[in-house]
Ligand SMILES: NC(=O)C1=CN([C@@H]2O[C@H](COP(=O)(O)OP(=O)(O)OC[C@H]3O[C@@H](n4cnc5c(N)ncnc54)[C@H](OP(=O)(O)O)[C@@H]3O)[C@@H](O)[C@H]2O)C=CC1
């Protein structure tokens with residue numbers, strides 16, 4: 001009898017929580033969310049020499065955060081640091097290879113010794129091979145998984161202990177719309193991995209009642225940064241879902257981060273293929289992808305890469 005009472009009580013409590021969460025989420029879409037202050041927080045951004053990484057650095061600098069910038073491209077990273085310093089914040093740069101676990105751990109040890117405890121982590125660095133599976137060298141496929149997915153584990157293992165000690169921090173995962181639904185590309189598996197990592201980390205923190213450590217998942221559609229140059233959907237629909245402006249993407253992401261939102265799809269329209277992927281039968285999804293050009297969107301991108309390779313602009317690493 002006691003078991004029965006307990007489960008009925010738990011069920012009622014769960015239903016109250018569930019109703020509250022739904023009402024709250026609906027309300028939040030209409031209200032302007034309260035944004036947190038990150039003045040003085042120490043924020044580490046990976047891929048800071050890249051397009052979105054640089055814009056993230058500048059937005060965090062505008063909010064008064066101190067920066068630790070990581071990238072494998074030293075010159076691009078230094079350029080980001082220069083721009084951020086002009087906004088009056090302290091910036092520390094590190095050259096690191098995120099595809100190597102030891103490089104991540106060694107650099108993290110240096111950061112802790114030379115700068116201090118990181119309280120915000122923006123896992124932004126990402127790569128794509130963008131070749132057909134059978135044409136793609138194993139090393140390139142492996143690199144996609146190492147940088148986009150494995151690195152999230154090592155980064156979190158390196159910086160979460162300090163956050164846990166204070167029950168204070170924020171871990172941002174820059175994944176992709178292609179982490180929620182897929183097309184033909186090596187990148188999707190790595191971003192699905194990133195989404196899974198974010199969710200399981202979020203559950204782990206909740207299960208340990210560490211409610212001072214927030215997580216945010218960022219899932220943008222194509223952003224006009226050059227990383228996916230050539231990737232495109234059906235011509236007639238391109239004006240309906242145009243590639244995103246890099247600054248808009250980062251500003252929307254910042255709003256979600258500062259509102260401590262659990263996830264954001266940019267643009268909002270991307271919630272639709274995310275939902276229909278789960279709701280519709282597989283072949284129905286294939287039919288809609290075919291109609292919209294989502295099934296072959298990577299082909300012109302791959303052609304681009306092949307052309308650059310044959311011209312000697314890109315070499316296999
Ligand atoms: N652009 C887009 O359409 C979209 C991008 N995203 C995601 O947003 C994030 C940023 O993308 P974006 O700014 O466009 O890409 P960029 O290529 O401009 O920036 C990525 C940065 O990460 C660096 N990087 C790559 N590999 C490593 C490594 N092994 N170790 C350290 N640093 C590394 C790159 O250096 P280098 O240039 O020298 O390789 C580059 O500076 C990525 O995670 C991407 O997957 C999500 C949705 C859409």
Ligand SMILES: CC1=C(/C=C/C(C)=C/C=C/C(C)=C/C=O)C(C)(C)CCC1
Pocket residue numbers: 175176177178181182183220221222223228231232233241273288289292293294295297
């Ligand atoms: C697959 C697919 C689509 C195309 C998505 C594309 C082209 C996404 C590209 C995302 C990128 C490049 C993300 C980088 O991280 C549509 C038309 C929305 C319809 C639903 C299925």
